[in-house]
Structure formats: C-alpha cells, structure tokens
Amino acid sequence: MIEARKIRKSFGDILVLDDISLKVEKGDVIAILGPSGSGKTTLLRCLNFLEKADSGELVFDDVVYDMKTINKKDIATIRKKTAFVFQNYNLFLNMTAMQNVMEGLVTARKMSKEEAREKALAALEKVGMLDRKDHYPSQLSGGQQQRVAIARALALDPEIIYFDEPTSALDPELIGEVLQVMKKLANEGMTMLVVTHEMNFARNVSNKVILMENSVIVEENEAKSFFENPKEERTKAFVSSVYERNNLANSH
Secondary structure: OEEEEEEEEEEOOEEEEEEEEEEEOOOOEEEEEOOOOOOHHHHHHHHOOOOOOOEEEEEEOOEEEEOOOOOHHHHHHHHOOEEEEOOOOOOOOOOOHHHHHHHHHHHOOOOOHHHHHHHHHHHHHHOOOHHHOOOOHHHOOHHHHHHHHHHHHHHOOOOEEEEEOOOOOOOHHHHHHHHHHHHHHHHOOOEEEEEOOOHHHHHHOOOEEEEEEOOEEEEEEEHHHHHHOOOOHHHHHHHHHHHHHHHHHHHO
8 A cells, every 4th residue: 555665864964764665554553663763753754745755765556656856746646645643733723623623624625614514523523522523722631632633634534644653742641542542443444654652552453563763674573573572682672671661650
C-alpha cells in the first residue's frame, strides 16, 4: 500500500533521516519507537509532506513519487488518502468539536455542509465524543481534545492515519481513553503508523514495531518478536530499559 524508499532528510548540517525505507501494508498498525531526536516525527512529517525530504521515493497505491521534486497536485492527491493526528491536537480554538471535524471536509474536500455534518457526527460518535459536539476545545480535557482530533482524521475516510505521539501531551490518567480509541480502530482494520512511547500499545495493539535511533532504523520486527526475541543488541537494551522504567514506576 505504502512504501518509502531511501528517505534522506537533513536540517542544516544535522542528518535526521539516513536512507530510511519501510513498507506499510493495508491493515498494518506499526509502532515507531526510539529515543527523542531519533528522527521518528520527521519521518512521519516527510511521509505526509509536512516536511520535504531531500531525497527518496514514496510508493502510494502503486504510484511512485520522487519525494524531493513532487509537485503540489501530487501532494494534494496523497493527502486526500491520509490523515495526521498531532501531538498537541491542533484544534481551532474558536470552533466547537463539531465545527473542527467539519472544517476540513467543507474547505478542503468541498463537501456540502449537510454531508459534512453527517460524517462529523458519525466520527464523533465513534470516538465517544458525540455528547461534547458543541463544546469548544477550552471546555474539553486533553484526552477529549485528542479524541476530537482523531474524529477529524476519521471523517476524511483516510487509507492511513499517521499518529505523532498522540498521548505524550496528556496527563497519565487521560492516556487510556485515547489508546482505547486507537485500539478500537486497529481492531476495525484501520491502517496506522504510530510514533509512540506507549510500550503496551506497541506490544499489544501493533502488529509490527520499528526501533529508530541516530537517524536510522535499528530493527523492524513483528511486535511479539520485537519484545520477546529482538534481533539486535540495541533493541535488547532498549526493551530492557523500558521494562526497568515501568517496573520502577509501578513500584512507587
């Protein structure tokens, strides 16, 4: 469905993505893990052309695009099939939950308001936010705002949703409600590429896990094997350090 080939990206003298290649099949839920600064978010942003890669190819629905020279029309074509959920929700503060979900459908997709409303209601219901449809972001918790952001992504009927650390801005007790929605989407077959620090999600919901560090992919593996039988020494160290942190947190 999607294949990235040899993506390179630098910011000034700093190489952030060094020949990154990966494949996403329909229905995949791929968790991208790794320490801060390893290039995870930049990879997602390049795949959705929020950043322009310096070189590389993207194959999307069997069409090959040059990531450096791609034109605006082709970017628009790709974006019609994708959705992006940001770390900080990126909701319009002067719009209700309902209006936030409708906005992209009406302005970008040129949908009638009636049709956009139907889609928005269905999406808000799916994420458990129908009863808050007339609330403004300032009246919602972080978890609720993020669920509205996911509803906005769902309303676009994307072939894939990119999630950029969707729970990292949330208080610990609100993380569960967002992960629950993502788990439900995974069970329904939504294709998702998720940059996350949530190990339980990576282990129990995703079917593949990628570890990135120092601008490269260290390991790509099935979720079970990644955690129970990693191939690389670096992955073993990463997994054990995560478990140690979790055990410490649970013992307090």
